[in-house]
Amino acid sequence: MFTVNKKVDKILTLYLPLTMLLSFTIFPIYWTLNTAFKPEGDIVKRPLQYMPVNPTTENFVAAWTNVGFATFFKNSLIVGVFTVIAVLICSTLSGYALSRYQFKGKRSFMLMLLCTQFIPRAMMIIPLFVIFKNLGLISNPLSLIITYTAIEIPFTTILMSGFISNVPKELEEAAMIDGCTKLQSLRHVVFPLLLPGIVATGVFTFIYTWNEFLIALMLTNQQSKFTLPVGLSTMMGEFSINYGALAAGSVIALIPAVILFAYAQKHLVNGMGGAVKG
């Protein structure tokens, strides 16, 4: 009797809520996929088709070649990868300093980092535009990389300092007793244990740059330099929406994010275990 009750309990408290939550999240993705594989005429047709009756890849071809998603994808990738590299270098180093060293004004510095997060992004657009115009960087991916890096560093630094604090100081000290220099102990002891943190921060940053719309739109005045979100939004004109290409474009834009998460998830779990054992 007891075991049956336990089973029912598990279904009610675990599986049922999870299934509901999952279907809630999955449905829009399913519908996007469903739309992406339908020919233009079938998309708004009644009765609704829950599975494409005449499946086609024409929307993907149209999005990739005609609409220019190949270019948008490349631009987004360039901006994303370089931002992640810049953010990781800066935030790991500053995070280490914040976590390991005591210095005057440390707390207020942390507070300032947090304060930068309160500033609405939209407020920075005109100043940013003027700065980058004077630097001659409008429509240059570098302007986006710099902006995103600056926006992301405060938060990722705090995130990183948290991860670093979780790595026991004693491990470093032990390595140094065994003859490691400070940098060697960082490289051989701290970084491997920090991998989950680095991956999490990297993914977090990448997803932000991948999805960011407003700044990318404002700082780019050339069609060939648009990033994916800007390209996607041009699919919705005032009088016409190309649902098929829009859905196909969204699917294309989703792929890197999904792959990244699938990969990062494994690392997060593995890395965490390692840190606890250490």
Add this chain to the structure above:
Amino acid sequence: MKKKMTTSVLALTMATGMLLAGCGGEEKAATKDTKKAATKSDEPVTLQFWDENAGPARTPVWEEVIKRFEEKNPNIDVEYVGIPNASAKSKYDAAIAAEDTPDIGSVQTTWLPEFSIREALLPLDSYFKKSDISKKINPSATGVNKKITQDGKLYGIPYAQNLDALWIRTDWFEQAGVKEPKTWDEFFTVIEKMRDEANNRYGFTIRGGAGASFTIQRAMFAYSGLDFFDKNGKTNINDPKHVEFVEKYFSYNDKLTPKSDITNGYKEMIAGFDTGVVAMVHHNPGSYGEHNKALPAGSYKLIPLPTTEKGQYVAEGGNAVNLAIFKSTEHADEAWKFVEFVNSEEAQSYWNQQTGQIPTNSDVLDDEWVQDAQHIKTAFEVYNNPDTKLYEPPFYLPDYRAILDDVVDPGVQAVMSGKMSAKDFLDEWAKAIEDSKAKYDQTFKK
């Protein structure tokens, strides 16, 4: 305690610094337009052109127009930048504030007063006067453009106009034996008659979401035939006729129109029509392409908005898109060549045929495709009818658009959900317009 104080002071300084940085963007004004050097006509020139309504439907059309232009003007290269419609205004705003505008831009009529006060645009009067297109372009459209700017100059040449109208499902009307509505009374009866519970069909769909303000404004003025302001400069928004109309119009909500109407934006509203849920929708010829994709030919058509009691059609002035030249351009003459070309018979004919808008160049109206395109012809006939009344909303009020978005759109939803009476809603709207007008009149002496 002391430590805490330092912390707060530091944080405050930083936050203020960031705020100030946000306001310091205007210093570098007026350096660019001094550079306006005269270029020789055969030197290669690159013009940047911004399209405010880019998308899969319009971008290829512009690219074709630009290709044709470049063939005729081999020394001019036009660089197309497509801006998503929803963010176009903010993109222009940022560009104007940062003094980094394109050479030519496609701008909506409602933006002209603001952009001209901000001294972003080049007056086009002298170019226009000298050009052949001045004899062809619809004078009422250019007239509105001049009337709404503070200095009465022409800052944009309208290359396409639009007209609110009704799309109806002719096949359902025939089946039900219902005639097309010609007056607003007939319109309301049609809503009742076309409700078909068995087939889950509704007679009409009300726009309650984004853009609801435009629809209700145009519908109520079409009903009353009033001007926007009366002789004493008081707005007619809350005239008893409008109260009566708005009350009746929204009383159908949730009874004879779909429940989801309260959040209806363009997409939802048109999807309702195209998926066979509603028999009638208030929009304009611009959605033709969508209906054409979704519905069989001959099952739908465009009819004018019903007439006033006196049998008069009413249209809103300034419902057009224009080409404007930005002051910062270094190639004004070349930019004008492009504006002139886009407004030529050839380009306007091609552009408007592809996008389903109404040409402003009178030569285009004889073209065969216009005669064959039911929706364009209908819309044009309304504009061409000598009795059609044009009312002119005060686009020149800096708050005009903000009032529509922040007072009228939410007001429509409040009326639809029964939280506000039609009269209170219109009073609030009228007050917002009048306050804004008083402020405007005070600033510009009047």
